[in-house]
Amino acid sequence: MLADQFGREVTGVRVSLTDRCNFDCVYCHNEGLGDTRGPMDPQDDEMSADDVVRFLEVAAEFDVDAVKFTGGEPMLRGDLTEIVRRTPDELEVSMTTNGTFLPDRAEELVDAGLERVNVSQDALDPDDFAKVTQSGAYEQVIEGVEAALDAGLAPVKLNMVVFQGTKPYLPEMVDHVAENDGLRLQLIEYMPELVGNADWAVDTAAMHEWLAGQADRIEQREMHGRSRYFIDGGMVEVVDPVGNEEFCANCHRVRVTHDGYLKGCLNRNDDLRSMGEMTEAEIRETFRETVENRVPYYGEYMVEEDGEWVVNERYLDDPPTADD
Numbered sequence: 539m540l541a542d543q544f545g546r547e548v549t550g551v552r553v554s555l556t557d558r559c560n561f562d563c564v565y566c567h568n569e570g571l572g573d574t575r576g577p578m579d580p581q582d583d584e585m586s587a588d589d590v591v592r593f594l595e596v597a598a599e600f601d602v603d604a605v606k607f608t609g610g611e612p613m614l615r616g617d618l619t620e621i622v623r624r625t626p627d628e629l630e631v632s633m634t635t636n637g638t639f640l641p642d643r644a645e646e647l648v649d650a651g652l653e654r655v656n657v658s659q660d661a662l663d664p665d666d667f668a669k670v671t672q673s674g675a676y677e678q679v680i681e682g683v684e685a686a687l688d689a690g691l692a693p694v695k696l697n698m699v700v701f702q703g704t705k706p707y708l709p710e711m712v713d714h715v716a717e718n719d720g721l722r723l724q725l726i727e728y729m730p731e732l733v734g735n736a737d738w739a740v741d742t743a744a745m746h747e748w749l750a751g752q753a754d755r756i757e758q759r760e761m762h763g764r765s766r767y768f769i770d771g772g773m774v775e776v777v778d779p780v781g782n783e784e785f786c787a788n789c790h791r792v793r794v795t796h797d798g799y800l801k802g803c804l805n806r807n808d809d810l811r812s813m814g815e816m817t818e819a820e821i822r823e824t825f826r827e828t829v830e831n832r833v834p835y836y837g838e839y840m841v842e843e844d845g846e847w848v849v850n851e852r853y854l855d856d857p858p859t860a861d862d
């Protein structure tokens with residue numbers, strides 16, 4: 539297994555299969571690449587199924603044990619089932635999706651080897667949902683969650699981005715997962731680093747306190763040191779990476795962009811390495827180098843002083859926006 543200079547073993551890879559999307563969520567970071575708007579048809583720059591599988595075979599050689607397919611909207615890929623089917627058996631296969639295409643395809647994906655799914659759902663009311671996603675597909679998403687449960691994918695995590703626009707929906711979302719078997723809630727802190735609008739952020743410390751006040755039990759996940767709150771039979775996990783050194787200190791993932799670039803950190807675009815025309819041996823070497831070059835905290839938001847990486851205080855005090 540590969541470990542970076544800071545002792546973090548790389549156990550997972552997150553592969554973006556496309557940067558296209560049928561939604562236009564107001565906050566979207568597109569896994570670190572910016573805008574998802576554009577043509578919906580397959581694009582030439584996307585990795586082919588062969589490229590994805592070749593990379594995953596290399597990752598498996600390095601004892602990576604999990605892959606997350608994401609995007610853009612990964613289910614826009616017509617060859618998604620093939621990719622899942624051809625993923626090496628050693629890797630747990632999960633996907634994060636907006637859920638709209640699950641009603642027709644959940645079962646075939648499970649048959650192909652999909653083991654877990656996270657579905658993004660920020661609200662329980664169609665109008666509220668439409669304001670955030672700029673899409674009217676609320677019913678399809680609800681049907682998608684049902685289809686995932688019917689296909690045996692419970693527990694299904696509902697991903698909710700917590701920002702000023704969704705904060706009022708928090709209590710009903712917590713109740714929703716408590717009342718419905720098979721659902722969990724994942725509260726994702728709004729990340730302004732790549733998309734701006736820092737003033738949309740909410741006070742996560744207050745959110746933790748509010749959740750703790752209702753919880754029967756609290757656990758901490760090894761991954762990212764994430765907290766899990768058990769409330770009235772439901773489970774709520776908090777993903778709070780912004781300015782959170784502990785979160786990064788427990789980050790064991792390497793990313794791949796839809797166009798086949800290795801990327802050591804979601805918030806970092808200065809270390810992209812194309813796997814384009816590479817042989818398997820070259821991919822192996824580049825993977826090693828990407829792991830070797832990981833930084834302990836936020837990539838470009840760290841500053842190097844006297845040969846050491848230290849936290850960029852300016853960033854912590856005043857997070858830059860895309861407009862800076």
Ligand SMILES: Nc1nc2c(ncn2[C@@H]2O[C@H](COP(=O)(O)OP(=O)(O)OP(=O)(O)O)[C@@H](O)[C@H]2O)c(=O)[nH]1
Nearest residue numbers: 606608632634656697724726777779789791804805
């Ligand atoms: N900064 C940062 N944000 C992350 C990281 N992992 C997840 N996130 C945020 O959380 C969102 C949702 O993550 P998911 O794709 O659902 O996956 P996950 O919850 O991390 O993974 P599982 O628990 O394995 O399902 C991401 O799109 C990011 O916004 C990370 O390593 N760094």
Ligand SMILES: C[S@@+](CC[C@H](N)C(=O)[O-])C[C@H]1O[C@@H](n2cnc3c(N)ncnc32)[C@H](O)[C@@H]1O
Nearest residue numbers: 565566567609610611634635636658697728729
């Ligand atoms: C980029 S989307 C890709 C997969 C799929 N289209 C979806 O929405 O689930 C992955 C996750 O990132 C979350 N996300 C997007 N932009 C974000 C931001 N600025 N801050 C925090 N989470 C964000 C989404 O809510 C979603 O759960």
Ligand code: SF4
Nearest residue numbers: 559561563566610636
């Ligand atoms: S559905 Fe996912 S990829 Fe599409 S705009 Fe929303 S967050 Fe971004």
Ligand code: SF4
Nearest residue numbers: 785786789803804805
């Ligand atoms: S911001 Fe931190 S947790 Fe997220 S990918 Fe980068 S190092 Fe990992």
